[in-house]
Amino acid sequence: MLISNLEFLPDQKVIRHIGLVQGSSVRSKHVGRDMMAGLKNIFGGELKGYTELLHDSRIEATERMVEQAKSIGANAVLNVRFSTSSIAAGAAEIFVYGTAVEVADHE
Amino acid sequence: MHYENRQPDEGLNVSNESPLKQFMVLGASVLVLALVLFLVFSFLGGWLARFIPFSSEVKVVEALSIDFDEMLESDVDDPVFIEREKALNDLASRVMNHMDIPEGMDITVHYVKKDVFNAFATLGGHVFFFQGLIDLMPSENALAMVMAHEIAHEVHRDPISGLGGGVTATVALSALVGGSGPVGKLLDFPTLIGTASFTRGMEKKADAAAISAVNSLYGHVAGADGLFSMLASNPDNSNIPDWAESFLRTHPLDQDRIEAIEKAARENDWLLEGDVTPLSDVFVD
Amino acid sequence: MSNLIVFCILLLLGLVIGKFAEKKHLKSIVKREHQLNALPAIASRYPPTGENVGPHQQLLVTGNVVIASDYFKTFLAGLINIFGGRVTPFESLLDRGRREALLRMKSSANAVNAEYIFNVKYQTATIQQKGNGAIEVLAYGTALIPTQQVKA
Numbered sequence: 001m002l003i004s005n006l007e008f009l010p011d012q013k014v015i016r017h018i019g020l021v022q023g024s025s026v027r028s029k030h031v032g033r034d035m036m037a038g039l040k041n042i043f044g045g046e047l048k049g050y051t052e053l054l055h056d057s058r059i060e061a062t063e064r065m066v067e068q069a070k071s072i073g074a075n076a077v078l079n080v081r082f083s084t085s086s087i088a089a090g091a092a093e094i095f096v097y098g099t100a101v102e103v104a105d106h107e
Numbered sequence: 108m109h110y111e112n113r114q115p116d117e118g119l120n121v122s123n124e125s126p127l128k129q130f131m132v133l134g135a136s137v138l139v140l141a142l143v144l145f146l147v148f149s150f151l152g153g154w155l156a157r158f159i160p161f162s163s164e165v166k167v168v169e170a171l172s173i174d175f176d177e178m179l180e181s182d183v184d185d186p187v188f189i190e191r192e193k194a195l196n197d198l199a200s201r202v203m204n205h206m207d208i209p210e211g212m213d214i215t216v217h218y219v220k221k222d223v224f225n226a227f228a229t230l231g232g233h234v235f236f237f238q239g240l241i242d243l244m245p246s247e248n249a250l251a252m253v254m255a256h257e258i259a260h261e262v263h264r265d266p267i268s269g270l271g272g273g274v275t276a277t278v279a280l281s282a283l284v285g286g287s288g289p290v291g292k293l294l295d296f297p298t299l300i301g302t303a304s305f306t307r308g309m310e311k312k313a314d315a316a317a318i319s320a321v322n323s324l325y326g327h328v329a330g331a332d333g334l335f336s337m338l339a340s341n342p343d344n345s346n347i348p349d350w351a352e353s354f355l356r357t358h359p360l361d362q363d364r365i366e367a368i369e370k371a372a373r374e375n376d377w378l379l380e381g382d383v384t385p386l387s388d389v390f391v392d
Numbered sequence: 393m394s395n396l397i398v399f400c401i402l403l404l405l406g407l408v409i410g411k412f413a414e415k416k417h418l419k420s421i422v423k424r425e426h427q428l429n430a431l432p433a434i435a436s437r438y439p440p441t442g443e444n445v446g447p448h449q450q451l452l453v454t455g456n457v458v459i460a461s462d463y464f465k466t467f468l469a470g471l472i473n474i475f476g477g478r479v480t481p482f483e484s485l486l487d488r489g490r491r492e493a494l495l496r497m498k499s500s501a502n503a504v505n506a507e508y509i510f511n512v513k514y515q516t517a518t519i520q521q522k523g524n525g526a527i528e529v530l531a532y533g534t535a536l537i538p539t540q541q542v543k544a
Contacts, residue, residue: 002450003451003452004450004451004452004534005452005511005513005532005533005534006437006439006450006510006511006534007437009450010439010440010441010445010448011447011448037460037526040460040526041460041461041462041463041466041525041526042402042405042406042409042462042463043405043406043409043410043413043462043463044406044409044410044413044414044459044460044461044462044463044465044485045410045413045417045459045460045462046417046457046458046459046460046492047458047459047460047519047526048458050458050519050526050528051456051457051458051528054456054458054528054530055454055456058454058456058530062452080452081513082454082513082515082530082532083515084515084517084528084530085517086517086518086519092517092519092528108440110432110434110440110508111432112429112431112432112433114425114426114429117422120483120486120487121480121483121484121487122478122480122483124480126407126464126465126468126480126481127407129468129472129480130464130467130468130471133468133471133472133474133475134471136475137471137474
């Protein structure tokens with residue numbers, strides 16, 4: 001599955017647009033990580049736990065989007081966008097969406 | 108087409124201001140602003156609180172059903188306690204005969220058998236006298252002066268005004284800045300409520316009313332300054348310079364109070380000399 | 393009173409350690425920016441096309457970082473909030489976040505021998521955490537990886 005945030009593929013031809021596909025993932029950290037983050041809020045610096053959490057979340061959301069794309073018979077998702085919204089203390093929703101397309105002579 | 112990333116100059120997206128300086132300036136401004144607002148609100152609240160009728164104030168205190176004797180751990184069955192409390196109330200009614208007491212205002216004097224140098228007036232016409240203060244009284248005239256001073260606070264509605272001012276200022280300030288916000292951390296609100304006491308103006312007014320009552324009661328003002336003279340000649344062991352103390356504390360300095368008594372006597376042609384009534388034996392162990 | 397002492401200690405810790413950490417981070421950012429300078433990250437949506445451009449494989453690359461503000465910065469920002477104006481303590485925080493995220497995206501593109509990254513987008517989100525400021529910056533774009541090093 002080809003995923004790109006470009007709107008077209010320079011070397012390949014898009015045969016048809018199949019629809020909007022999306023994936024989402026809401027996650028939060030366990031209390032221990034939150035406490036570490038609380039400490040970090042005194043000294044400043046990177047909250048590695050949250051960086052990883054959001055990174056994993058994004059992978060999961062992307063996988064879900066790819067599942068959607070596969071289920072409607074697409075072989076590429078173009079113009080992919082990410083969006084993040086924090087919905088509660090320490091929990092964030094990662095949302096990823098794009099256009100599912102069918103590309104000629106891919107792979 | 109050629110693509111490259113050139114490095115722009117460093118620090119174009121950040122300000123070069125010193126955060127520490129900014130912190131000092133802003134912190135000081137916030138403190139000054141809060142202080143001004145606090146004074147304004149406590150003045151406003153204190154002024155408004157005087158409009159609350161005394162009867163409502165009494166009702167509120169009754170509704171709280173505070174047992175003052177229990178709170179102060181007084182032994183109400185102790186004959187000495189009963190005798191002394193009665194003697195204080197008798198003195199209070201004698202003093203009150205020479206004061207302008209508003210219609211419907213009752214003063215209840217509570218005796219506290221504790222070695223604490225204190226006397227105070229609080230909501231609902233309740234006045235408290237501690238043994239530690241009575242012990243230092245050189246004469247009845249001096250005790251009557253303090254008694255009249257505390258009653259004058261009640262007459263002037265100072266307790267409710269002080270509380271009203273303190274509560275108004277605290278509520279208004281915490282509503283403005285939020286207790287948990289950055290300023291809320293700087294200003295400790297519960298502590299602020301505690302500082303809601305009588306202002307120096309209130310104390311001076313109470314002193315003026317008290318000296319007039321004492322003059323009217325005894326026919327002279329001799330001995331009225333007894334307590335203050337003693338305190339002035341025995342400066343307590345505080346290291347605070349006089350000017351700072353006179354600025355910080357709400358009660359006027361003892362020396363100033365003695366002078367105020369003398370000045371009032373001169374202005375009104377009151378007698379500075381006269382027979383001083385000794386303190387009743389009831390108060391002596 | 394003890395509250396005030398704790399508060400002052402936290403402020404001081406935030407100021408001293410926060411400043412030190414910030415300087416160190418910025419230094420490392422500048423160093424890595426030089427190392428990855430050869431890989432262009434471009435905000436344009438249109439990749440090069442034409443006869444002399446070889447075939448490319450595309451890959452979505454991302455880089456993210458969550459950075460917390462220190463106690464001093466958070467407090468100072470709160471003070472500035474009262475009077476309004478430029479919230480200077482957060483400027484450097486956001487600046488570091490954006491650059492770090494871009495660097496992480498670039499280095500993941502570099503790991504797969506990308507030639508360019510096109511359509512680079514940033515996204516910033518606040519991570520609510522008991523009233524204290526932490527931000528997440530995500531940088532993403534499409535890495536163009538030459539399929540074969542076909543040289544004419």
